[in-house]
Amino acid sequence: MHFHKYEKIWLIFGSGSLIVFLMVLGFAAFWKGTHPQSHIETIDPQNIEAHEAFQAENLGLHEVEDGKYIVNIVASAFNYDLGKDENGDIVKTIRVPKGSSVLFQITTRDVVHGFQVAGTNVNMMVEPGHISRFETVLKNNGEFTIVCNEYCGIGHHLMFGTVEVY
Amino acid sequence: MMGKGKPSQKSASSFSLKGTFIAVMLLGVFILASWFGAYALFIAR
Numbered sequence: 001m002h003f004h005k006y007e008k009i010w011l012i013f014g015s016g017s018l019i020v021f022l023m024v025l026g027f028a029a030f031w032k033g034t035h036p037q038s039h040i041e042t043i044d045p046q047n048i049e050a051h052e053a054f055q056a057e058n059l060g061l062h063e064v065e066d067g068k069y070i071v072n073i074v075a076s077a078f079n080y081d082l083g084k085d086e087n088g089d090i091v092k093t094i095r096v097p098k099g100s101s102v103l104f105q106i107t108t109r110d111v112v113h114g115f116q117v118a119g120t121n122v123n124m125m126v127e128p129g130h131i132s133r134f135e136t137v138l139k140n141n142g143e144f145t146i147v148c149n150e151y152c153g154i155g156h157h158l159m160f161g162t163v164e165v166y
Numbered sequence: 167m168m169g170k171g172k173p174s175q176k177s178a179s180s181f182s183l184k185g186t187f188i189a190v191m192l193l194g195v196f197i198l199a200s201w202f203g204a205y206a207l208f209i210a211r
């Protein structure tokens with residue numbers, strides 16, 4: 001079959017891009033372990049307290065080692081439960097130092113919610129029956145709003161919180 | 167009816183595809199720029 005010279009160039013360019021993108025995908029999935037955020041662990045949405053991370057006293061921010069944090073969250077219509085502080089007040093803001101590595105673990109007891117920390121790479125779907133996880137290094141100072149970005153019902157817009165990086 | 171006239175029998179290599187080539191490469195540049203833009207956002211955040 002005969003190809004025009006230019007046609008050969010853009011066919012090579014196109015096929016080359018496809019190969020490069022497939023390699024990037026393979027590298028991310030198999031080498032760097034990038035997967036959908038809710039891929040392995042399931043949970044009974046009627047009984048999430050059976051999982052240690054989602055018991056009332058374990059919700060919110062915990063420092064596991066120097067500069068390494070875990071945040072356990074329960075999403076429900078229409079609230080993110082980030083636990084209570086030492087005075088028994090409801091936590092709405094999570095404060096972490098700049099450069100911390102933070103693992104967000106979140107599940108829902110009712111419908112599908114979203115969990116996005118706007119302005120960072122944290123952006124997950126939260127599905128009933130699954131535990132969504134995302135670990136990230138928060139390397140920029142600022143206040144980042146947590147928003148639900150999956151429409152979950154009449155109070156969808158009331159689901160928010162704040163992550164403050166200082 | 168269409169196609170009843172004399173058939174054009176130019177060989178493929180005699181067409182000028184310069185404009186097409188430029189258009190395709192511009193599209194390629196746009197796609198690459200979008201990809202690197204998204205990647206830069208991912209790295210910076």
